[in-house]
Amino acid sequence: VYDRTPLIAGNWKMHMDHFQAVSLVQKLSWTLADHDHNFDEVQVAVFPPFTDLRSVQTLIMADKLELVYGAQDLSQHDAGAYTGDISGDFLGKLGCSYVLVGHSERRSVHGETDDLINAKVHAALRHELTPILCVGEGLDTRQANHHVSFTLEQLRAGLSGLEAEAVASLVIAYEPVWAIGTGEVAGPADAQEMGEAIRQAIAELFDTETASSTRVLYGGSVKADNVAAMMRQRDIDGVLVGGASLDDEEFANIVRFEH
Numbered sequence: 684v685y686d687r688t689p690l691i692a693g694n695w696k697m698h699m700d701h702f703q704a705v706s707l708v709q710k711l712s713w714t715l716a717d718h719d720h721n722f723d724e725v726q727v728a729v730f731p732p733f734t735d736l737r738s739v740q741t742l743i744m745a746d747k748l749e750l751v752y753g754a755q756d757l758s759q760h761d762a763g764a765y766t767g768d769i770s771g772d773f774l775g776k777l778g779c780s781y782v783l784v785g786h787s788e789r790r791s792v793h794g795e796t797d798d799l800i801n802a803k804v805h806a807a808l809r810h811e812l813t814p815i816l817c818v819g820e821g822l823d824t825r826q827a828n829h830h831v832s833f834t835l836e837q838l839r840a841g842l843s844g845l846e847a848e849a850v851a852s853l854v855i856a857y858e859p860v861w862a863i864g865t866g867e868v869a870g871p872a873d874a875q876e877m878g879e880a881i882r883q884a885i886a887e888l889f890d891t892e893t894a895s896s897t898r899v900l901y902g903g904s905v906k907a908d909n910v911a912a913m914m915r916q917r918d919i920d921g922v923l924v925g926g927a928s929l930d931d932e933e934f935a936n937i938v939r940f941e942h
C-alpha cells in the first residue's frame with residue numbers, strides 16, 4: 684500500500700564537500716527539530732554528491748535523524764569495468780532511499796538518452812532504491828505549446844518495461860528546464876496541468892490505482908515563498924529543490940510550507 688506522503692527533496696548538485704555536508708545536515712536537522720517537524724507527515728530527503736554519502740549516513744545513524752537521503756545519479760550497470768561510475772548496489776549499501784534519474788543536467792551535460800535513463804530506472808529498482816525520474820521540457824518546446832506531449836514522451840520512455848507495482852512506488856519529478864536555476868517558476872496551474880497529465884498517462888499505461896499512488900513532484904526555482912501554492916495543487920505531492928536546498932533556514936522553511 685502506498686500513500687502519497689508529501690516529499691520535499693533537496694538536490695545539492697555539485698555543491699558541498701563532505702565537511703560542509705555534515706554541517707548542513709546538522710543545521711538542517713536542528714532547524715527542523717526547532718519547528719517540531721513531523722517526518723511522517725512530510726518526508727524530507729537530501730541528495731548530496733556521491734563523496735558525501737558516507738558522512739551523511741554516519742551522521743544520520745549516529746544522531747538517529749529522520750532525514751532520508753539519496754544520490755544524484757547511478758550507473759545502469761551493477762558492477763564491472765565502468766571507470767568513474769557508481770552502482771546502485773553501492774548506493775543501497777550506503778543506506779540511500781532514493782536516486783535521481785534523468786535530471787535535466789544529466790540529459791543536457793552528459794547527453795543521457797531516454798533509453799539510458801530507462802536502464803537506470805531499472806538498475807535503481809534492482810537495488811531497492813526508489814527512482815525519482817525527472818522529466819520536463821525546454822523553453823522552445825514550452826513556447827511551441829508542445830510541453831505536455833514532450834514530457835509524457837519522456838515519461839513513457841522512462842517507465843518502459845516496468846511492472847505496475849514498481850511504478851506505484853516511484854516518484855516523478857516534473858522540472859521544466861526553463862525554470863531550473865533561472866528564478867523563473869512555472870505557475871501552480873502549469874505544475875497542476877502537468878501533474879494531472881502525468882497521472883493520466885500512468886493510468887493509461889498501467890491502471891488508475893497505480894496512477895493514484897505514484898508521487899509527482901514539481902521542481903524549478905522553488906523557494907519558501909512559492910512552495911505553498913505548488914503544494915496546494917491536487918496532483919503535486921512535493922517539490923524537488925536545487926539552489927534553495929543549500930541554505931538550512933530556507934530549506935527548512937520550504938519543508939514547513941503549510942505555515
Ligand code: PEP
Pocket residue numbers: 694858862863864865866902903904905923924925926927
Ligand atoms: C533542480 O536542480 O532539480 C532544481 C529544481 O533546481 P533549482 O531549484 O535551483 O531551480
